[in-house]
Amino acid sequence: MHEAMFWDKLEDNRVRCGLCRFRCLIADGHRGLCGVRENRQGVLFSLVYGRSIADHVDPIEKKPLFHYLPGSTSYSIATVGCNFRCRHCQNADISQWPHRDREIPGRPLSPQQIVRQAQQSGCRSISYTYTEPTIFYEYALDTATLARAAGLGNVFVTNGYITTEALERIAPVLDAANVDLKGFSESVYRDVTGASLQGVLDTLRDYRRLGIWLEITTLIIPGLNDSDGELGLIARFIRDELGAQVPWHVSAFYPTYQMTDRPPTPRATLQKARRIGLDAGLKCVYTGNIPGDDGENTYCPGCGERLLERSGFRLGRVSLHNGRCDHCQSMLAGVWN
Structure with a gap:
């Protein structure tokens, strides 16, 4: 307790x-x-302070974060619970656990132990992920404070529904976040998640205002949020409200949990979404959940040269040093050191 x-x-x-x-x-x-x-x-x-349901060493690219310490590993932790009810949740077995069983599972793992294990594993950051980190906020805050003192970064992988006051409290020790933007329709947002689109947009503005490195992920679900109009609205919101340098990840959906009535996302749909984002003026748009696609790579916004090669969660050839393109010396936004 x-x-x-x-x-x-x-x-x-x-x-x-x-x-x-x-x-x-x-x-x-x-x-x-x-x-x-x-x-x-x-x-x-x-009820979940110090009760870890999952802890693993992950590549930072799995979050996905492509402009935050690429090629590094992140010690990743979670507890049970989530404030959303996403019908397509890939981790519903742990995120929705407290709604099926009042028992709170998990093994004891203190903030001190997490930081020590992250250091021993050679990780450069700790990620609060798999479920929603907001719901284990106190646990995350204490861990992040110790991690920052030990020279480790802190990452939220989140649905973006934290209040302004709570985000402002943890912001001094939070380095980066990947926030899900699940669509751009209030009605679809409520139907699929139980939450409000406007609340997520306000949270994204808070992240940007507080200077936390931000990347956005949209899971493209056929027939739900894959229209050209909705994808264009998302791209323009990112460009106008968050900045054209904020990376946008467009990822493939696969039927799961309570949403098995829709097919997997075609590769062509993701490639279309990427083109829409780039045409809107976003500097970096990435395709996800389809390893081997050219949209996984990072290209220089200045000269167009390939700067970071990826396949799945593996980082390949790098032509970027201290955030600058080896070819034209253009600066790429991100956290590189």
Whole structure:
């Protein structure tokens, strides 16, 4: 048991959670939408602090982050729980666990142990990933603070629904984030995730304002968010609100969980999405979940030369030093050192 942050006590032992944009009103003895923050006699507690359900050493490209310490590894951790209800979640067995079983599984793993294991594994960062890091915020914050003191970076892989006040609190020790932007329709967002598109857009603006390195991922789902119009709206939002230098990853969907009625995303659809992004003026648009596609590589926005070669999560030839193109010396936005 660990007392939560960002909540207010109300009448009748109710509390208002202020960690994510749902701002749950939680009665005594009940939990928020995430399933892992519980009101006990008017005090809100995190049920997952120090309880790791997954910890692995991953290539940073798996997050995916292509402009943050490419070729490095990231010690990746998660607890059970999520504040979204994505019908196509690839990790639903752990993200939705608290909604099927009130037991909170996981093995004890302290922030100190995470940092030590990251160092021993040769990782350059710690990623809070697999489920939604916002819901294990206190655990992530304490780990990230120790990691920063030890010279490690910190990465969120997130649905982008954290409140402004919570993001501002962790921002000084958060180096990079990959945020899912699942579409650009309020109705589809609510149907597929249970959340609001506007809340995610506001969070993305917060990340940019706070100076955290940002990359965006959109899972392209056939018949749901793959129209030229919707993809164009996403590309223009990134360009106009976040900056043309922010990388956009367009990834292939595969039927899973509660969304098995749609086919996998054709390669041609991803290539079309990439062209739409580049035509809109984005500097770097990447195809994902289809290893071997040319859209995995990074090209210089100045001269067009290939700067970073990739196949899946493997980094190949690099023609970039200290963020500058070896051919024309143009600077590529990112975190390279």
